[in-house]
Structures are given as C-alpha cells and as structure tokens.
Amino acid sequence: MDPAELSVELFWSPARGELREQRLSLPAGSTLREALVASQWFEPAGIETLTVGIWGRMVALDTPLRERDRIEVYRPLTVDPKEARRQRFQAAGSRIVTRHRPLGRKA
Template sequence: MAPAELSIALFWSPTPGELRERQLTLPDGSTVRDALTASAWFDPAQIAALSVGIWGRGAPLDTPLRGQDRVEVYRPLTVDPKEARRQRFQAAGSRIVTRHRPLGRKA
C-alpha cells in the first residue's frame, strides 16, 4: 500500500500585482513548514520569519495540512491600515462608506 499523499496549493505574492502559485504533493502528516520548504521559493533560515495562513486564516508553521489546503504567504504591511484609510479619505474628500448601515436611529 502506497503512503497517503496530500495535494496542496501554495500562493505567494512577492510584490504588489504579482502572484505565484505552486501545486505541491506532500506526504500525509506534512506541516506548513514542510510545504514552504518543498516550494524552493524560500531559504530555510527565512521561513521562520514568514507570516502564513491556510485559507485566509493565520496559521503557525507547525500546523498539520489536510488535502486540498490553500497555503498563503503574506507580505508584511507597508502602511498601517488605519493610516491608509485616512489617506484615501483625504484624497477623495468625502466619507468612505461601504456596506454600512445608514446613519440615524437604530431599529
């Protein structure tokens, strides 16, 4: 009987507008760290400092993987999200409201 294998998708955006995708086949019981090492995109010393997640939720490097998982490597933030919103507000000159309940009395 052959050992069980996992099919994993690994995504990384090294720069804005660029997206890399790699399909990996790993042995059952592999972790996020194993997937990053198998990708050959990262130096082993660099892996410990990466911010990663599975299906959009942050995950530690020792998280076991399941079949069809989507492992994502996140870039560090260059601007605080609150500051970015302030800058967009100043550029637009009006209030930015998306999917927001109308102002007024609460129902």
C-alpha cells in the first residue's frame, strides 16, 4: 500500500440483524466525513444527521482518520433501555437477573 494512503473499515447496520462492512482506501489525512462520502452508502446532505464513532467512541465528522480505524455508524434507539428492561420483566413475570449475591451473616 502506498504510504500516502490509509486503509479503514466502515460498519453500518441499517436494520436489525443486518450488517454491512466495507473496506476503504483513502488519501492520508482524510476525515471521517470524507470516508462516509467515499462509501456511497449515504447522501452527502444527510451525513450531518448521522451518529458515528471510531472504535466504539462517538467522534465529530471532521476527525482525521488513522490507518486501520474502524468507523461505525449508529442507528437511533427505538426504545429507551430502561423501558425495554421493564417490558422484559413484565413479560417474564420474574426477575431477569439469575445470579444473586449470597446473603451473609452480619458480624
């Protein structure tokens, strides 16, 4: 690979159970925004509304990329995690957690 290029991976899950992966070769000094445009998965006008991260950490679109970065595009939450847990509890009718801390004697 030419030292003036960098290789990154782009991951996106547009729907539940679906995962898209794409390897990109970009010029050195490219930004996250440029990588998203190069993927051709997203309209350039809609990129500003995306929530994106590198290796699990949310970052700004003007963040410069490094060799072998993993770019992740996140979907918005459909349900609040606390509410989802309440719904699972009501459906199961019992506690979700199965391992409990043993009761100890008071000294």
